[in-house]
Amino acid sequence: MKPLSQELFARLEKQRADHLYRQLRSVDSAQGARIEMNRREFINFSSNDYLGLANHEAVKEGALKAVRDYGAGSGASRLICGSLKLHHLLEEQLAAFKGVEAALCFSTGYATALGTIPCLMASGDVIVVDKLVHASLLDGARLSGAKLRVFQHNDLGELETILQWADKTVGSEGNILLITESVFSMDGDQAPLRELVALKERYGAWLMVDEAHSAGLFGQRGSGLIEELGLVNQVEIQMGTLGKSLGSAGGYIAGSRTLVDYLINRARSFIFSTAPNPASSGAALAALKLLEKEGAERRQVVWSLAQELRRMLLPLSKESPASLIHPYLVGDEQQALCLSKTFLEAGLMVPAIRYPTVRKGQARLRITVTHGHTIKDIECLRSPLQSFSKDRIQ
Secondary structure, three states: OOOHHHHHHHHHHHHHHOOOOOOOOOOOOOOOOEEEEOOEEEEEOOOOOOOOOOOOHHHHHHHHHHHHHHOOOOOOEHHHHHOOHHHHHHHHHHHHHHOOOEEEEEOOHHHHHHHHHHHHOOOOOEEEEEOOOOHHHHHHHHHHOOEEEEEOOOOHHHHHHHHHHHHHHHOOOOOEEEEEEOEOOOOOOEOOHHHHHHHHHHOOOEEEEEOOOOOOOOOOOOOOHHHHOOOHHHOOEEEEEOOOOOOOOOEEEEEOHHHHHHHHHHOHHHHOOEOOOHHHHHHHHHHHHHHHHHHHHHHHHHHHHHHHHHHHHOOOOOOOOOOOEEEEEEEOHHHHHHHHHHHHHOOEEOOEEOOOOOOOOOEEEEEEOOOOOOHHHHHOOHHHHHHHHHHHHO
């Protein structure tokens, strides 16, 4: 056998040759529409802090108060002595926010998926997922041991064919779980949730929807696309994150009281993890309270910015943006890196998104707008994009 370092070095060299090598950037400031790196300010078009709450004074004060009241760490798992009153308050607020009976928080969004799916599904069951769902959902499905079937993105015809097969396969003993995102993280489009609900009910499946990129942005309460479409009572499992529109960190499941009680007893990533730290829970709780007062105004601001960005990228389009995520498809990984570098040199933070986040040959820039941006900021994107487009034509 080769020494470990030699083997890993060779693998990394292959990634470099394929233009898939990654390095961490040190951000020297708080998150926001502007960040500092290496003593230089950049307009940040890569953040998921959609409503601009990660550095909001009320949210930071929520984190500080939680540390003052509960300390820096939770001390143990939730089922030992780590289930702080703060965690219970946050889960009550999340349940009210999502319009359901109960919610349960996990340390990360990834841990949410890996804990939830395998404790609900097992061998003999079938899990059906959209091809573009987040990696954590795919990993959770694989970990469950259930049969996994993938349908082409938002392809209702293929999905129904798979559900017909699954219904015959599981019989009366097995279960079917359909998994999608409400807003897809890399393409920025929406799932046809009404049609998915109709199909899952026709074939007796359960539906799990990840609202990571729609919670905070859709619906009267701002709880997500499920709320906006009036489907709260028809989606069995709502998954979400505290680390995007809520400006904190962590993940959660929202649904029936029975679902949450079952997860408390069976979800391994919940049972065997130290409880989320007080600061992140306090920040998320403060963010939820802030959204009750300012959510509508903040949503109006970011949607108007998203409309301006869409007009710039698609000048002939009169459609409303599906989300705050705007992919600029490049294709070639090396070209995507070059375009990202061009942006960086212009003082714009727009990283290249490459395999395995997206398929090979589907590299892109993922441009997001947040509450702190201005129309002038968006205009700064125009020159690098036009210059790149001319180079491609030539």
